[in-house]
Amino acid sequence: MKNNFNLIAPVYDGLAKVVFGKKLKQIQTHFLPVIPENANVLIMGGGTGWIINELFNTGFKGKLTYVEASERMISLSKKNCEFSESVNFIHGEESALPADRQYDVIITNFFLDVFSEVRLDEVIVQLSKQLNNDGIWICSDFQNTDRFGHQLLLWFIFKFFKITANLESGSLMNFDHKFKKIGHSRSENFTLMNGLIFSSVYTSERLL
Structure with missing residues (x-):
């Protein structure tokens, strides 16, 4: 099975902290305050679920759908979540989403980098169809730089x-x-580690 994070789920956050300190969490939480209070939010590939608490602690009162392909990651997410009654946990991939469901905000944190180019195109197109016309897509990930390190x-x-x-x-x-x-451009951008990691808000170009 491709992209199977079950094996390292229990130590995933610990490894990230050893390598990056607090930087990965800082980058992923940077734009949470821009999410409307009553938005319908989709988080894809959320890992161990720590970000759920971070989102609700901003004062968020909307609906959250949390999709994760790893059984162990989903289990850890439910265990770590202080707001589980307000979260719809889905074990699966983007194909597990209800086709008629629309979201105001989509969050993909260190999620898009796991796919081959063909699959990445498919995933982005499918998710874009479930984003409201005036919705925002928050993406945090790595990006290439010229630095050898x-x-x-x-x-x-x-x-x-x-x-x-x-x-x-x-x-x-x-x-x-x-x-x-898919007709979206960066409307806001934030980087750390000399540009190695970024978080961007993507908006339909029709709204810019």
């Missing part, structure tokens, strides 16, 4: 997850280009 770290990360999770992807792609193909 960054390139070495990314090589190690992809090799590590190829071994431990049978990662489908082998390298980073240009997410901006992929969003432009």
Whole structure:
């Protein structure tokens, strides 16, 4: 099975903290305050679920759908969540979403980088169909830079997850280009670690 994070789910957050300190959490929470209080939010590939508490602690009172393909990640998410009665947990991929459901906000944190280019195009197109016309898409991830240290770290990360999770992807792609193909552009952007990690708010170009 591709992109199977069951094996490393129990130590995933710990490993991230060892390598990146608090930077990954900082990047993923940066734009949470821009989410409307009563929005209908979809989080794809949410990992161990710590971000659920972070979202509700901003004063969020809307609906949250949380999709995760890893059984162990879903289990940890439910265990760690202080607001489980307000969350619709779905074990599966984007195909498990109700086809007629629309969302005001989609969050993909370190999620799009696991796919091959063909699958990435499919995932982005499908999710875009479930985003309201005036909705926002918050994407946090790695991006390529010219720094050798960054390139070495990314090589190690992809090799590590190829071994431990049978990662489908082998390298980073240009997410901006992929969003432009569905008619979305960055309206806000935030980076850390000299540009290695970013969080962006993508909005339909018709609204810009």
